[in-house]
Amino acid sequence: MPTRREGRTVRLLRCGDGSGRDVNAVRSSAASLATLAQEAKSCTRCPLYRNATQTVFGEGPADAKLMVVGEQPGDQEDIAGRPFVGPAGRVLDRALAEAGIDRTQVYVTNAVKHFKNEPRGKRRLHRKPTRSEVEVCKVWLLQEVAVVRPALVLAMGVTAAEALAGRPMTISRERGRALVFPDGQRGMVTVHPSSILRVPDEAARHQAYAGLVKDLKVALKTLQAV
Template sequence: MAQDVDPERAEVQGLAREAAECRRCDLYRAATQVVFGQGPADAALFLVGEQPGDQEDKAGRPFVGPAGRILDQALAEAGLDRGRLYVTNAVKHFKHEMRGKRRMHQRPNQGEIEACRWWLNREIAVVQPAVIVALGATAARSLMGRPVVLLREEGRPLTWADGRPGVATYHPSAILRARDDAARTRTFAALVAALTQAREMAGDFLRATSKARMG
C-alpha cells in the first residue's frame, strides 16, 4: 500500500536536491557540499543562521558543531523542541580560508548573501512559518534585505522584508567567542530570551489564526 506523501515535505526535499547543484556564487568550489535547511515543512518557528561551519560542511546538516550544541542548550532553556523547528542558514556553503591544515570561517559578503537569498526565500515560501528568528547579523541582513544593527534591534519584535514577524538575536557562535565568562553568560541569556519571545509570538499568531478560522 502506497504511503501518503506530504506535499510540503516533498517540496522541501526537492529544493534540497536542486540546491545541491547550486552554482549561483563561487562558494561551492571550496565547500564539501551544500548544507540545506532541516525540520518539519509546517514548522511555526523558522531559525536562520549565517552559514554552515566546518563540521556542518562535512555532515551536510545545519548546526551540528559547537555552535549547534550551544543552540540546543538555548532551545531547551526556552522550552523549544528542535525537532519541531525548521533550522537553516542564510548561506548554504561553508566559506573559509586555509590556515595550515585548518579551515577557518570567513564571513559571507553581500554578493554571496544575495545569491543565496533565492534559496532562503524558497524555503520560507514552502514552510510558511509564523515567526522567523535571525541568529546573527548576516541572517538578519538576508531577511531584511539591508544591514541590521544587531545591538539596536536585538530582542525587539521585527517585521522582515516579506512582512513576517520575527526577532534578531546573537548567533550561538558569539557565545563561543565571548571574551570572558560574564560576557558568555549575558550573550547566552539574550539568546534564550529571544527564543522564548519567538515561541510566545508564534503561539499568539497561531491562536489568532485559529480564532479567525473558527470565525
C-alpha cells in the first residue's frame, strides 16, 4: 500500500515482499472474493433486496492490509454496483489522500450489502438498517474479512462498528483507539463520511473532516508498525 510520509512515498509490506502471503495465496483469495460476490448477488436473506437495484459487494485488493467498512450502499452505489462512489465516497477519497493512503490499495465494503431506502416520489430516502438486518448480512462481511485477512479493519460509523465488535459502540468514545474484535481481528473505529456531510455549520464540518483525517493517519501508523 503506497503511502506518503514527510513528503516521501512509503510502501507498506504486501504480497511477495515479506508480508507472509505468496502470489498463489493472493490469487486464491481473489478467486474466493469473486465467488462470494457472485453468491451475494442472489442473496434474499432479508427483505432489503426488494427495493434495491442490486447487491453492492466490497472491492479492492485481495491482499489489502487495510479494510474500510461502512454502513450500507447509498443511492449512487446502488445504481453503480460499487461501494463508496457517491458523495460520502468522495469525502473518503479526499481524506485517505490527505492521510497518505492510496484508496486503490484499500479493500472497501459495507456491513449491509443492499441499499435500504424508502421511495418518496422520484427520490429514494436512506433508511438505517435494523440490528437484525445487519446481523443477517454479517455473514458476508465476516467472510470478506476472513478471505482478505487485513492487518487492520477500520469501521466507519456505529453500524459497521457494532457489526464487527458484536456489542454496542459509542464512536466518540472508541474512535482512534486500538481495538480487537471477537474474531481476533485488529480494528479501529471512526465516523462515517456521510455524517460529515450532514454537519450544517461550515466550521464544524471542517473540524469533523479533520477528525476523520486524523483517525486515518492513526490507522496508517498502526499499519506501518505491523
